[in-house]
Amino acid sequence: xxxxxxxxxxxxxxxxxxxxxxxxxxxxxxxxxxxxxxxxxxxxxxxxxxxxxxxxxxxxxxxxxxxxxxxxxxxxxxxxxxxxxxxxxxxxxxxxxxxxxxxxxxxxxxxxxxxxxxxxxxxxxxxxxxxxxxxxxxxxxxxxxxxxxxxxxxxxxxxxxxxxxxxxxxxxxxxxxxxxxxxxxxxxxxxxxxxxxxxxxxxxxxxxxxxxxxxxxxxxxxxxxxxxxxxxxxxxxxxxxxxxxxxxxxxxxxxxxxxxxxxxxxxxxxxxxxxxxxxxxxxxxxxxxxxxxxxxxxxxxxxxxxxxxxxxxxxxxxxxxxxxxxxxxxxxxxxxxxxxxxxxxxxxxxxxxxxxxxxxxx
Amino acid sequence: xxxxxxxxxxxxxxxxxxxxxxxxxxxxxxxxxxxxxxxxxxxxxxxxxxxxxxxxxxxxxxxxxxxxxxxxxxxxxxxxxxxxxxxxxxxxxxxxxxxxxxxxxxxxxxxxxxxxxxxxxxxxxxxxxxxxxxxxxxxxxxxxxxxxxxxxxxxxxxxxxxxxxxxxxxxxxxxxxxxxxxxxxxxxxxxxxxxxxxxxxxxxxxxxxxxxxxxxxxxxxxxxxxxxxxxxxxxxxxxxxxxxxxxxxxxxxxxxxxxxxxxxxxxxxxxxxxxxxxxxxxxxxxxxxxxxxxxxxxxxxxxxxxxxxxxxxxxxxxxxxxxxxxxxxxxxxxxxxxxxxxxxxxxxxxxxxxxxxxxxxxxxxxxxxxxxxxxxx
Amino acid sequence: xxxxxxxxxxxxxxxxxxxxxxxxxxxxxxxxxxxxxxxxxxxxxxxxxxxxxxxxxxxxxxxxxxxxxxxxxxxxxxxxxxxxxxxxxxxxxxxxxxxxxxxxxxxxxxxxxxxxxxxxxxxxxxxxxxxxxxxxxxxxxxxxxxxxxxxxxxxxxxxx
Numbered sequence: 001x002x003x004x005x006x007x008x009x010x011x012x013x014x015x016x017x018x019x020x021x022x023x024x025x026x027x028x029x030x031x032x033x034x035x036x037x038x039x040x041x042x043x044x045x046x047x048x049x050x051x052x053x054x055x056x057x058x059x060x061x062x063x064x065x066x067x068x069x070x071x072x073x074x075x076x077x078x079x080x081x082x083x084x085x086x087x088x089x090x091x092x093x094x095x096x097x098x099x100x101x102x103x104x105x106x107x108x109x110x111x112x113x114x115x116x117x118x119x120x121x122x123x124x125x126x127x128x129x130x131x132x133x134x135x136x137x138x139x140x141x142x143x144x145x146x147x148x149x150x151x152x153x154x155x156x157x158x159x160x161x162x163x164x165x166x167x168x169x170x171x172x173x174x175x176x177x178x179x180x181x182x183x184x185x186x187x188x189x190x191x192x193x194x195x196x197x198x199x200x201x202x203x204x205x206x207x208x209x210x211x212x213x214x215x216x217x218x219x220x221x222x223x224x225x226x227x228x229x230x231x232x233x234x235x236x237x238x239x240x241x242x243x244x245x246x247x248x249x250x251x252x253x254x255x256x257x258x259x260x261x262x263x264x265x266x267x268x269x270x271x272x273x274x275x276x277x278x279x280x281x282x283x284x285x286x287x288x289x290x291x292x293x294x295x296x297x298x299x300x301x302x303x304x305x306x307x308x309x310x311x312x313x314x315x316x317x318x319x320x321x322x323x324x325x326x327x328x329x330x331x332x333x334x335x336x337x338x339x340x341x342x343x344x345x346x347x348x349x350x351x352x353x354x355x356x357x358x359x360x361x362x
Numbered sequence: 363x364x365x366x367x368x369x370x371x372x373x374x375x376x377x378x379x380x381x382x383x384x385x386x387x388x389x390x391x392x393x394x395x396x397x398x399x400x401x402x403x404x405x406x407x408x409x410x411x412x413x414x415x416x417x418x419x420x421x422x423x424x425x426x427x428x429x430x431x432x433x434x435x436x437x438x439x440x441x442x443x444x445x446x447x448x449x450x451x452x453x454x455x456x457x458x459x460x461x462x463x464x465x466x467x468x469x470x471x472x473x474x475x476x477x478x479x480x481x482x483x484x485x486x487x488x489x490x491x492x493x494x495x496x497x498x499x500x501x502x503x504x505x506x507x508x509x510x511x512x513x514x515x516x517x518x519x520x521x522x523x524x525x526x527x528x529x530x531x532x533x534x535x536x537x538x539x540x541x542x543x544x545x546x547x548x549x550x551x552x553x554x555x556x557x558x559x560x561x562x563x564x565x566x567x568x569x570x571x572x573x574x575x576x577x578x579x580x581x582x583x584x585x586x587x588x589x590x591x592x593x594x595x596x597x598x599x600x601x602x603x604x605x606x607x608x609x610x611x612x613x614x615x616x617x618x619x620x621x622x623x624x625x626x627x628x629x630x631x632x633x634x635x636x637x638x639x640x641x642x643x644x645x646x647x648x649x650x651x652x653x654x655x656x657x658x659x660x661x662x663x664x665x666x667x668x669x670x671x672x673x674x675x676x677x678x679x680x681x682x683x684x685x686x687x688x689x690x691x692x693x694x695x696x697x698x699x700x701x702x703x704x705x706x707x708x709x710x711x712x713x714x715x716x717x718x719x720x721x722x723x724x725x726x727x728x729x730x731x732x733x734x735x736x737x738x739x
Numbered sequence: 740x741x742x743x744x745x746x747x748x749x750x751x752x753x754x755x756x757x758x759x760x761x762x763x764x765x766x767x768x769x770x771x772x773x774x775x776x777x778x779x780x781x782x783x784x785x786x787x788x789x790x791x792x793x794x795x796x797x798x799x800x801x802x803x804x805x806x807x808x809x810x811x812x813x814x815x816x817x818x819x820x821x822x823x824x825x826x827x828x829x830x831x832x833x834x835x836x837x838x839x840x841x842x843x844x845x846x847x848x849x850x851x852x853x854x855x856x857x858x859x860x861x862x863x864x865x866x867x868x869x870x871x872x873x874x875x876x877x878x879x880x881x882x883x884x885x886x887x888x889x890x891x892x893x894x895x896x897x898x899x
Contacts, residue, residue, distance in 0.1 A: 061771035062764045063502035066778070159383050163405065163720070234496065234568060243724050245390060324562070324764040325757065326569050327496025329721045330405055340750060432819035435854035499764055506775050513789075520791035520868060526854045534855060535791065562763045567753035 005302040009125030036128055040114055044266055049079040051265040051315065058319045086261075089254040094157060097251065101155035106252065106259035108148030113266040115141045120273050121199055123283045123304035134195035135187060138274065139180050142229065145267070146172040149231075149238060149248050152260070156251040164247025167330050168238035171228060174337040178225035181345040182218040185352045186278045189215065199282035206281035209288075214352040219279045221341055221348070226271035227318050228333065230264065234325035235333060272314035276307060280314075283307040380408075383720075387416045391494045391724045394734025396708075398727075405719045410712050418738040425698040430456050430665045431529055433698070438524035440702065441736035443483040444678040446475045448700075449528040454609055455674035455685045456530040459667045466611075467655040468532045473611035474545065474648050475518075475527065476676075477641040481552070482511040483679035484634045484641075487731045491631065492563050494728040495572065500563055507555050510548045514541065530665055532658025545649050549642050556638060564635060573628035577714035577726035580625060587713070588706040591681025592633040593730050597625030603677040615647045627722075630729040666693050680704055680731050704736035788870045793853040796823075796846050797869035798886040805894040806887055808865035810841030817860035822850040841887060848874060849882035 015035075019028045053068065053076065060067025068075030093099065119138050121127035131137055146169060153165015189211045190198045201207075208215050228235040239247040249260045276282060283303035287295045328336065354360075381404075386397040395416035401408040421440060425433040430452075437448035450472055457464060485508040492500025512522045517538045519527035527534050563569050579589065584597040594601045602619040604612045620636045622629040667689035675684040681703025688697040707730045715723050767773065779786075788794065800806050810827040828842040844866075858866055866886065876882060 057771075058768065059498070060774075062768045063499050064506060064767050064773060064775045065502065066774050066776045069778075159381070163383075167405075236496065237721075243391065243721050320761060320764065320768060323499050324760050325497060326492065326563065326566060326572065327721070328568055329572055329719055331719065332568075332571055344750075428819050431856060432817070432854075435819060435852055435856070509775070516792060517789040518791070520789070520793040520855065521853065524852070524854075526856075529859075534859065538789075538791070558763055561759045563760075565756050566760050567756045570756075 005304065007124045007303075012125050036118075040117060040128075044113065044117065044262065045083075047269060048262040048265045049083060051268060052082075052261070053079045054312075054315070055265070055319055058316065059323045062320070062323045083258065086258040087255055091254040091256060092251075094251050096157040098155035098157070101151045102251075103256075105148045105152035105155065106256040106263075108151065109145050109263040110259045112141055112145040112148065113263050113270065116270050117266070117273075119195060120277065121196060121282055122307050123302070126304065127196065130194060130196045132192075132194045135183050135193045135198070135278070138195075138270075139176065139183060142179075142267075142270065143172065143176050145263070148263075152252070153238075153248040156248070158251050160244040160246070161248050161250050164238040164244045164250070168231060168248060170330070171231075171235065171237060171333055174334055175225045175228040178221055178337060178341045178345055179229060181342070181349060182222040182225065183274075183278060185214060185218040185345070185349050186211070188349065188352050188356055190278075195277060195282075199277060199284060202281035202284050203287060205288055206279065206284070206286070208279040211352060211355065214348050214355055215279065217344065217348045218352070219275070221345055222275060222279070223271075223314070223318065225337075225341060226275065227321060228337075230267040230271055230318075232264070232268060233318060233322035234328055236322070236327060237330055237333060268315055268318060269311065272311045272318065273307075275314050276310040280310045385723070386413075391727065392734070393490055393732060396732065396734045396737070398711075398723075400715075400720070400723065402720070407715045407718055407720060407723050410715055410723065412708055412711060414708070414734075414737050416738065417735055419735070421739045422698055422700060426695055429693045430667065430695070433695070434528060434530075435524070435526040437700070438526055439735060440700065440739055441678060441680065441683070441704065441733050442523050443486055443733055444479050444680065444683070445523060445525050446472075446479040446527060447676050447678040447683055449525060450476065450610070451674050451676040451678075451683055451685045453528040453530050454676065455672050455687055456665065456667065458674060459670070459672040459687065459689065460530075460665070462531055462659060462661070464532055464659060465655040465657070466653045467657060469611040470648050470652045471533060471537055471657070472528065473615070474645055474652075475515075475525075476610070477644050478511050478514060478545070480679045481638050481641050482508050482515075484638050485511075487634060487679075487728075488559060488563075491725075491728040494724045495563075495569060497563060497566075497569075500559075503555075503558065503562070507552060510544070510551060514544050514548065517541070517544065529658060529661075531661040532656065534658075536657040537652070542649055542652070545645060549646060549649075552638075552642065556635070559635060564632065570628065572722070572725060573631060573729075574626060575624075576627040576718065576722055577729075578624070578626045579710065579714060581623075583710065583713060584625065587710040589681070589710050590706065591677070591679070591703050591731070592620075592637060593630050593707050594681060595620060596622045596629040596633050598623045601682060603675050603682050607675060609674075609676060611648060612644075615644050617644050627726055627729045634731070664693050666691060667695070675701070678703060680733065680736065681707060700739060702736045702739060704732050704734075708732055708737055788872060791868070792870055792872070793855055793868045794871045795848055795853070795869045795874065796851065796857060796866050796886065797871075798844060798866050800888055800891055801894065804888060804891045806865055806891050807863045807894050808841050808844055808887060809863055809893060810839060810844075811862065813860045813862060814857035814866060817856045819854065819856065820850050820852060822847040822852075823857055840893060844886040846884045846886050847882065848884060849879060 016028070016032065019031055023031070057067045068078035071078040071081050093102070116138055118128040119134055149168045150165045153161045153168065156162070186207055187193055189207055190201045192198060192201065202210070208219055227233040231238050239249070244250070249257055252260060283306050285295070285298035285301060285303065285306050287298060381402045383400045383402055384397060385400055386392040387395040392398065397413040397416065399411040399413060401410070419439070421436050424436060428436070434449050434452050437452055438445040441448055485504045489501040489504030492504070515525060516522050518541055519525045519535060579593070579597045581598045584594045584599040589597070589599070590601045598621055600619060600621060605619045617640050620633050620640060622633055667687065669689055669691040672687045672689065673684060675682050677683070682701065683703055684701030686699040686701065687695050690696040711727060711730065714726050718726070798806050798808060810825055812825045815823045815825045824845040825841065826843040826845065827839045829837050829839050832838045853868070855868060858868055874882070
């Protein structure tokens with residue numbers, strides 16, 4: 001079995017060959033699906049728990065605390081213990097909830113996460129789906145998650161939840177625009193919507209550097225809008241714990257709450273991964289031009305490590321925002337989108353088109 | 363838009379109901395067991411109705427059965443963030459009634475402790491305001507800087523919040539030998555940290571946008587509702603008891619009564635930050651000049667006030683705090699009434715929140731600096 | 740044109756204030772070893788309370804199991820909330836006189852507000868404030884304490 005940390009294409013191919021040599025094509029597909037599914041579930045659970053731990057440590061550092069330090073070395077097992085606690089907790093169904101929607105909502109939210117993550121290339125050959133409209137698919141699916149939040153707010157039979165759900169709807173639908181437009185800006189530069197195509201196009205330099213000014217503006221806007229879309233940072237209005245005591249997930253407990261919680265952190269990962277793929281070259285090492293010594297040195301680090309390094313940096317940045325800024329008000333959040341981000345974004349698209357047309361990018 | 367509303371709300375077919383949300387008694391932003399019934403239209407607050415009394419403990423009634431030295435410790439439990447001012451108010455009232463002149467040393471120490479308490483209270487208020495606005499980190503920075511003050515208190519009078527440091531006629535102990543050094547260290551430290559508060563929260567564009575022009579309280583309204591303290595001074599109502607009716611060592615120090623004219627949430631916030639600077643100035647003027655002398659005058663074993671009515675006001679961290687004692691010449695008061703600043707400051711809230719969002723309600727409530735035991739007593 | 744200029748200025752100015760805020764938190768974020776937390780149960784041995792710390796009322800005894808309390812009851816009178824009860828008994832002294840001495844000095848920690856008035860009232864400094872700060876017990880009755888140790892006597896030379 002050929003295995004290389006630098007390129008997973010051979011590994012995937014040899015697994016496929018091994019399976020199909022002994023099984024019928026139908027069973028091959030089923031088993032491959034099962035393997036991929038288990039891998040994604042493991043990844044979401046473990047990386048989600050890691051993110052929860054990381055956030056607690058990051059906010060502790062910002063607030064001059066130690067953070068979790070009791071369970072395991074440096075409190076590393078703390079989030080796993082918390083997760084086990086959540087699993088064992090009673091699932092409370094409050095009186096008067098719409099049972100079907102109330103139970104459905106967390107699954108919508110978590111299922112969206114899985115669908116989007118399946119689009120991401122973690123390393124060469126480590127990608128499940130590769131559409132020719134990949135970026136479009138990601139933005140389309142990510143807006144399904146808001147339905148889960150809206151349903152949760154609506155069906156909980158709680159006024160705080162309802163306000164939180166409605167806020168979340170207004171917010172996410174608005175910020176979809178900015179996310180979409182800043183992605184379009186980069187698609188103009190890359191010339192393709194296919195995620196593998198975008199990543200491969202950055203082999204001789206990341207788009208952030210290739211598209212200089214317009215790409216940088218798009219980068220900033222994407223991070224702001226992405227943070228807003230994950231209900232985090234200064235945009236955590238749907239939860240708004242000082243106003244709404246928990247917002248849309250006030251009434252959830254146990255594993256259903258864990259789903260919302262996990263989905264929130266995985267959405268954080270999704271935003272960071274999208275930034276990485278579109279602006280920072282996905283798994284591509286830091287390259288300038290082609291075939292020089294610097295590039296060769298950068299190639300020594302495996303692509304999967306590059307990917308997660310960049311993702312973690314962006315996540316750190318977003319966490320840093322969250323623990324610094326006060327929360328915006330609901331009308332300000334919409335003002336920010338419609339009066340600032342959207343016009344800047346439209347202008348930026350024109351700027352990027354001019355840059356691409358004139359060939360000013362690298 | 364108006365037509366649309368008319369169709370929705372005045373239609374015979376669609377039955378609408380007022381949308382009430384209970385904020386509290388268990389809610390993260392009421393800082394205690396305060397219940398606010400908010401009538402909403404969507405996100406917009408129509409009117410609110412504060413419901414108080416969830417932690418009413420009958421302190422005024424309890425005081426009637428306690429002797430004068432005993433009842434002082436109960437005032438710690440009212441406005442626990444300005445406990446020393448409350449203690450001092452009762453002591454000043456008793457001393458005035460008995461016409462006892464306390465030593466200069468006592469006056470100086472009381473004033474320094476007052477101002478330290480004021481800084482500590484404003485620090486905690488700053489933490490909580492930041493947290494209500496969603497900036498969690500402010501909470502920890504404020505508490506971090508409050509810790510040295512609490513250490514000073516603990517070293518001086520043995521407790522961190524409920525001091526009971528004043529007794530009629532003076533203080534319970536003399537200051538600790540380390541007191542001056544520690545206070546000076548703290549002032550040096552806090553002068554460096556206070557600009558950080560400005561950079562982190564006051565200068566922040568999000569914070570400014572959220573607070574400027576929000577919840578405007580006019581000077582007339584402030585006077586009419588009896589809003590005192592920094593909340594009243596933000597509206598231009600000059601109500602600083604330290605200036606108007608100086609007590610303890612305040613006549614000896616130079617300080618400014620900070621006033622603003624806007625009366626909005628931002629200025630209520632800003633004035634408290636500026637008060638911290640002023641408090642540090644007052645402490646610096648006094649700390650090196652504490653005169654030698656006794657820390658208490660000898661009082662009788664059983665303190666009996668002459669028959670009559672006595673009132674004493676002090677400036678607590680939240681506004682004017684008054685003590686009204688009716689004495690019938692016995693060793694315990696016939697009636698005792700506290701004028702607590704939080705009570706008046708809370709009930710102006712309904713005037714401020716008409717037409718604002720829920721998030722603004724929380725912000726306005728935060729800058730009124732409510733302490734619930736102070737309201738409920 | 741001026742409106743556009745103002746718009747850009749507003750956006751950039753807003754960003755600048757946000758960056759300043761990030762600078763404040765970033766300073767601490769990248770120096771995580773500068774924390775101010777105390778690891779509480781670990782530093783229990785080293786944790787030293789201030790000498791005036793008011794933890795509980797205690798009655799110090801010397802090595803001969805003697806205390807200074809005469810049982811005069813002034814602390815009981817001074818206490819605002821009845822946390823102190825003095826139970827005294829009469830004994831016959833050697834010269835045949837009746838004398839009242841302390842039998843039990845009962846202290847209800849659960850009711851105590853640690854106001855220090857009893858310590859102030861005590862004429863013979865028999866009770867002082869202790870340094871103990873961990874008062875959690877499993878049973879409420881454990882909060883009621885008898886301050887004078889069994890079999891203890893009053894110290895020589897303490898006048899009534």
